[in-house]
Amino acid sequence: MKSFDLGLYLVTDRDLSLGRPLEFIVEEAVKGGVTMVQLREKACSSLEFYQLGIRLKKLLKPYAVPLIINDRLDIALAVDADGLHIGQSDLPWEVARRLLGKDKILGLSVETMEQAEESNKLDIDYIGISPVFATPTKTDTFQPFGLEGVKAVSSIARHPNVAIGGINMNNAAQVMAQGANGIAVVSAISSAENPRLAAEALKNEVTG
Numbered sequence: 001m002k003s004f005d006l007g008l009y010l011v012t013d014r015d016l017s018l019g020r021p022l023e024f025i026v027e028e029a030v031k032g033g034v035t036m037v038q039l040r041e042k043a044c045s046s047l048e049f050y051q052l053g054i055r056l057k058k059l060l061k062p063y064a065v066p067l068i069i070n071d072r073l074d075i076a077l078a079v080d081a082d083g084l085h086i087g088q089s090d091l092p093w094e095v096a097r098r099l100l101g102k103d104k105i106l107g108l109s110v111e112t113m114e115q116a117e118e119s120n121k122l123d124i125d126y127i128g129i130s131p132v133f134a135t136p137t138k139t140d141t142f143q144p145f146g147l148e149g150v151k152a153v154s155s156i157a158r159h160p161n162v163a164i165g166g167i168n169m170n171n172a173a174q175v176m177a178q179g180a181n182g183i184a185v186v187s188a189i190s191s192a193e194n195p196r197l198a199a200e201a202l203k204n205e206v207t208g
């Protein structure tokens with residue numbers, strides 16, 4: 001059976017890692033308490049994406065932390081990742097589910113309350129509440145949900161949810177207090193001077 005913990009979800013971005021290797025950021029983050037890792041590299045050749053995926057899969061295996069691939073079903077299959085994250089403009093979820101199989105984790109971003117309601121009918125494993133706050137890390141987003149929106153989505157969602165966008169030490173506890181099952185972050189860990197300490201501090205906010 002697939003089991004996963006959305007509590008503290010690291011989404012990678014090498015451009016925001018202050019020149020440090022991706023493996024360093026990911027391993028330090030996991031040592032600090034990250035429970036899921038998503039390989040999200042937008043400016044990457046297929047070969048490089050595949051090679052990064054293989055390396056992260058090997059790195060994460062001893063920690064039993066799932067590796068999720070962003071956008072690219074082919075890469076998720078090729079590296080035998082634990083799952084795939086898709087958005088509303090990516091491959092249809094039915095196609096992803098059919099090709100991934102039932103044992104892999106499939107995450108879907110929801111950008112509106114209507115999409116959150118619709119997601120209850122879908123054979124997916126979790127939803128990303130997208131975005132909670134505006135963030136310079138990703139600017140092609142819908143209007144932010146805000147804390148009230150997280151509360152509203154959490155109250156109707158059948159699937160576990162993870163909140164993403166602009167989350168850091170100053171607001172993580174408030175996001176969790178709305179009923180979110182976890183937080184997903186890029187810069188709060190990848191751009192931290194000490195990614196392990198940053199993950200530990202965020203984990204404390206998540207677990208209370």
Ligand SMILES: Cc1ncc(COP(=O)(O)OP(=O)(O)O)c(N)n1
Binds near residue numbers: 090
């Ligand atoms: C956990 C999580 N939630 C939301 C997203 C955003 O996905 P998407 O809308 O497909 O946008 P891109 O990340 O592909 O730019 C995510 N990646 N992870």
Ligand SMILES: Cc1nc(C(=O)O)sc1CCOP(=O)(O)O
Binds near residue numbers: 137
């Ligand atoms: C990858 C991603 N997806 C988002 C969404 O709203 O769907 S926001 C985002 C980037 C989040 O970065 P940071 O933690 O640095 O704000």
Ligand SMILES: [Mg+2]
Binds near residue numbers: 070
């Ligand atoms: Mg996407």
